[in-house]
Amino acid sequence: MTLVEIAGAGLAELTCARLLADRGHRVRLPPPRPSAPTVGADPRPLLLTGPTLELVGSLWGGGLIEDGWPITHRHARWGAGPSPAPFPQPGRVMDGVLLAARMRERLGAGDRSQEPPEWTVTATSGEQPVHERPVHEQPVHEQTGRRRLLAGIAPLRRRRDQDTARLDCTALGWLHLTPLGRGDCLVQAMVPGPAQAPAELLAGLLAESAFDALLRRPPRTAVALAAAPRVHLAPAVPPTLGSGGLLVVGAGALRYDPLSGTGTAQALRTAILAAAVIDAAATGRPATALCAHYTDRLRAAFREHLHTCLRLYTTAFGTGPWQDEIDATRAALRTGRQPLRALD
Numbered sequence: 512m513t514l515v516e517i518a519g520a521g522l523a524e525l526t527c528a529r530l531l532a533d534r535g536h537r538v539r540l541p542p543p544r545p546s547a548p549t550v551g552a553d554p555r556p557l558l559l560t561g562p563t564l565e566l567v568g569s570l571w572g573g574g575l576i577e578d579g580w581p582i583t584h585r586h587a588r589w590g591a592g593p594s595p596a597p598f599p600q601p602g603r604v605m606d607g608v609l610l611a612a613r614m615r616e617r618l619g620a621g622d623r624s625q626e627p628p629e630w631t632v633t634a635t636s637g638e639q640p641v642h643e644r645p646v647h648e649q650p651v652h653e654q655t656g657r658r659r660l661l662a663g664i665a666p667l668r669r670r671r672d673q674d675t676a677r678l679d680c681t682a683l684g685w686l687h688l689t690p691l692g693r694g695d696c697l698v699q700a701m702v703p704g705p706a707q708a709p710a711e712l713l714a715g716l717l718a719e720s721a722f723d724a725l726l727r728r729p730p731r732t733a734v735a736l737a738a739a740p741r742v743h744l745a746p747a748v749p750p751t752l753g754s755g756g757l758l759v760v761g762a763g764a765l766r767y768d769p770l771s772g773t774g775t776a777q778a779l780r781t782a783i784l785a786a787a788v789i790d791a792a793a794t795g796r797p798a799t800a801l802c803a804h805y806t807d808r809l810r811a812a813f814r815e816h817l818h819t820c821l822r823l824y825t826t827a828f829g830t831g832p833w834q835d836e837i838d839a840t841r842a843a844l845r846t847g848r849q850p851l852r853a854l855d
């Protein structure tokens with residue numbers, strides 16, 4: 512049995528822990544966080560739909576997300592086209608912090624030994640934010656573009672809008688509205704490049720969009736989060752004599768543009784793959800080849816995602832402010848690191 516250190520309590524790390532424990536490996540876990548929402552806690556609302564819900568259910572069983580806010584429909588207008596009718600798309604809106612706390616509770620105490628682990632699984636990439644990074648330090652990710660996601664919470668005008676997730680576009684970027692229940696919604700807007708004064712920028716975009724009519728007012732505060740796709744350059748390091756192996760999972764390994772709406776599913780897939788690497792290494796398969804395979808799979812998924820981004824962003828924002836992001840995506844597909852070998 513392999514001893515694995517799980518270095519954090521994110522969705523991908525905990526899912527990897529669960530899979531490893533199920534296969535009989537020893538997992539050392541961070542201490543649990545309370546699953547009851549605490550006053551002042553910073554919620555991370557996630558909209559989970561079809562395949563993501565199925566994946567969470569198949570990996571963890573029931574009881575984790577059923578009390579999330581239910582969404583029944585989706586309404587999506589992409590680019591400058593006309594507004595199509597909403598269509599049925601069931602989903603749940605779940606606080607990612609609460610979900611992770613519930614997963615952690617299910618894992619119990621874990622291994623309590625002081626032995627050095629054979630592997631460490633982490634969702635933290637170890638990269639410093641650009642403004643804190645010493646000039647000589649190389650980035651650990653390949654990143655495509657500089658886009659930012661603005662996010663804030665606002666009250667809906669009508670209760671009947673609480674069951675539909677919406678996507679709309681302005682000339683500067685796309686916007687997403689996720690109902691949260693109790694009359695509130697999360698509004699997000701993707702803009703190309705850095706964003707000063709996020710609340711003002713978000714309010715301006717909302718005023719230009721179809722969401723303006725749905726909200727009682729724009730969010731009072733907003734954050735601007737780095738949201739350009741990126742992939743870790745060395746997400747898997749095999750164990751060597753005297754030091755354990757390392758696997759980076761989740762968004763630390765592979766970050767999708769939130770437009771995909773599949774970030775959580777993707778994070779869980781990295782966890783499945785990382786658990787398979789550790790499990791296969793325990794049966795004697797060479798860890799170096801397994802780590803190369805892990806890296807390749809991530810790069811292949813990243814390139815496929817970039818192709819999707821290129822297709823969507825050129826359709827909706829072919830000229831103007833998005834040109835630099837589109838050019839960066841084309842350049843990454845032309846010159847970025849390719850998977851090293853054929854994937855199975």
Ligand SMILES: Cc1cc2nc3c(=O)[nH]c(=O)nc-3n(C[C@H](O)[C@H](O)[C@H](O)COP(=O)(O)OP(=O)(O)OC[C@H]3O[C@@H](n4cnc5c(N)ncnc54)[C@H](O)[C@@H]3O)c2cc1C
Binds near residue numbers: 523760
């Ligand atoms: C703004 C935004 C919106 C998104 N919306 C969606 C969505 O609607 N649907 C979807 O499927 N995906 C969405 N994603 C993607 C999704 O959040 C991530 O891909 C997925 O949750 C990553 O899981 P993870 O295990 O890598 O990270 P996380 O679960 O975020 O964990 C990463 C690390 O952060 C730590 N951590 C987590 N929460 C806290 C906290 N509160 N305090 C301190 N440390 C913490 C964990 O311990 C862990 O080590 C969104 C991403 C962003 C940035």
